[in-house]
Amino acid sequence: MFTGSILNAITVIVGSSIGLLFKKAFPENIKNIIFDGLGISTIAISMGMILKVENMVVVIFSILLGGITGEILKIQEFFDSLGDNLKKLVGSKNQNFTEGFVSAFLIFCVGTMTIMGCFNEGIRGDHTLLFTKSILDGFCSIALSATLGSGVLFSAIPLFLFQALLTILAKWIEPFFGNYLINQITATGGILVLSIGLNLLQLKKIKVSNLLPSLVYIVILSKFFK
Numbered sequence: 001m002f003t004g005s006i007l008n009a010i011t012v013i014v015g016s017s018i019g020l021l022f023k024k025a026f027p028e029n030i031k032n033i034i035f036d037g038l039g040i041s042t043i044a045i046s047m048g049m050i051l052k053v054e055n056m057v058v059v060i061f062s063i064l065l066g067g068i069t070g071e072i073l074k075i076q077e078f079f080d081s082l083g084d085n086l087k088k089l090v091g092s093k094n095q096n097f098t099e100g101f102v103s104a105f106l107i108f109c110v111g112t113m114t115i116m117g118c119f120n121e122g123i124r125g126d127h128t129l130l131f132t133k134s135i136l137d138g139f140c141s142i143a144l145s146a147t148l149g150s151g152v153l154f155s156a157i158p159l160f161l162f163q164a165l166l167t168i169l170a171k172w173i174e175p176f177f178g179n180y181l182i183n184q185i186t187a188t189g190g191i192l193v194l195s196i197g198l199n200l201l202q203l204k205k206i207k208v209s210n211l212l213p214s215l216v217y218i219v220i221l222s223k224f225f226k
Contacts, residue, residue, distance in 0.1 A: 004130025005163035011138030016153035019145030039200030049190025066214025100151030110189030122170030
């Protein structure tokens with residue numbers, strides 16, 4: 001039942017391991033240009049996601065409400081603490097461990113391929129979309145881990161858990177997810193990915209995790225406002 005999600009986690013682990021090996025071999029100037037290239041590429045990916053928007057006003061309100069909720073609940077602090085504890089547990093000295101852990105998870109898990117791939121696997125037993133996503137995530141994890149370090153490798157854990165849960169719940173939640181709602185979720189996720197790109201380029205330090213509740217608000221608001 002979880003074949004696609006298992007493969008996805010494995011490709012992230014393998015890709016991250018390759019990226020970590022390259023990271024040790026790269027001089028600082030090469031690491032910096034990879035970092036910049038990854039930031040620009042992340043922004044480009046986010047643009048493609050945002051362009052799927054059906055109702056931008058609803059997306060904007062979801063982001064605002066999500067950000068306020070995230071600040072009140074201190075979600076960023078929770079993820080930072082989780083990442084720091086994991087960093088200590090594995091004995092990592094990487095300064096970007098937590099950022100890599102959180103950023104990679106968001107990039108890998110927010111998007112149409114994640115939602116539809118888990119739905120197809122959970123309901124129809126079709127692993128094709130998740131297999132395709134696995135290949136893409138594997139290559140992406142090489143670049144991410146080469147710049148952000150070992151936190152990317154450990155993002156495979158929440159990646160698998162999230163996709164496995166979505167696969168289990170697919171039969172109950174798919175009837176509520178039409179193309180309109182999936183596009184709205186993807187566009188909202190695109191803004192989160194855009195925030196990651198801005199962080200990578202060090203243009204603005206955004207607490208991306210505090211925006212996560214916007215993915216809940218976009219589902220609720222999109223059901224009422226089309």
